[in-house]
Amino acid sequence: MNSVHRVFVVARLGWNVRSWNESYTHFWPVTRDTAEPEDRQFVPIAAFADRVAAEVRLRELELEAARVFNPFWALGHLSELTTLPAPELMTRLAASVSSLPDTEIMHTTMRSNRDQWLAWWDDHIPSWSDETLATVWELFDAVRFYAILEVEAE
């Protein structure tokens, strides 16, 4: 007998990585111009019967992603990295980790202080515990690699 259920699928968000010239590479999430509520594209990873288990797995995967992806690789305005205003981001970063760069993140174009923040992330992330990294990653809430979808299952 077939029975149809709903399951919670942890899915990786599609990302574009593309270079149009020899100076830099752009990183940005794959989006669709659609009227549907969800405009992202997903690579399904795992399916769970309950949402809590899916959320636990999502947090593990997001932390793994934070160990791989330096958020300052992404070019663009601060809003590409976080929904927080710059002063609040700096205050909360300072409360979580030490030795911040001298200047706050203005934006992340080639002419900004992006290189300084890129190097800061690379220099400090090896010493951050998973708890510290999770706290820091929470602040960069516009950079996400995983999501939970409710999907039919049979």
Next chain:
Amino acid sequence: MAGLEYVIRRLNWRRTHYGIVRMPGSVVIGALPSLEEAEDDRAHREAEVRARVANPFICGPNHASRSRLPEPIFCDWLRDAGIEPLQAGQKKPVNWVGWWEQARVRFTPQQPAHVWAGLDRVRFFEVITRPEGSVGYAVVRVDWEYNDNWMEPGTEGGTPIKVFRKWEKAEQHRRELEEKKRHDLGYSSAEDSADDRGARYETTRWTEEELWPLGSSPNGLHSEISTTFAYGGTAPFYEIVEVDLPSLHAGVSDE
């Protein structure tokens, strides 16, 4: 109680202007019943990709993305094997890509492997364990979108539609959805499917698979020259992606 199986996963390296970069995520290549077999398979694949990538220093934008060893320690690591590294300038970073090109002609047969070993973040495959058979299959819709010239599928992913415990059920569902989609688009006969006057569907994302991780563009820059297309109804509208079912009670029936 289910035994374990050993899964070989390909890590998500992507092409950039300087070489390649590791992005979060991985793709399941296959599963084998013993760790030894899986490790052999991984090592074989790793060696094949290393031979094509050739220069390990094109992997990642900087030293930190290539090695857990701080750069001075990595230099000591090289000296341990009789390899003399370049010295960093006062302000300029070391040009490791250029150094490799010059130094490798003098390497002994063992030295390249020593360099790769020190670059411990540059790995293309990994082996993980999971309970045997704890997988399902998601039917995923390819989200084609018109870009004013042709239909694009996006560089990866789509919309998961339904998850099945058995691959056969997933494949049956995929085929039904595919046929309905082709019918709705008016591609209902083999003749229509072969018609090259229809919409163009970009298939680069699939055709570049065998060239992973470097792709077909010689300098890594996006180019329409290397873009491939399917015409009419031969483009894929749905695909199947393997997913973990960490618990057999995940709500997906065995039927």
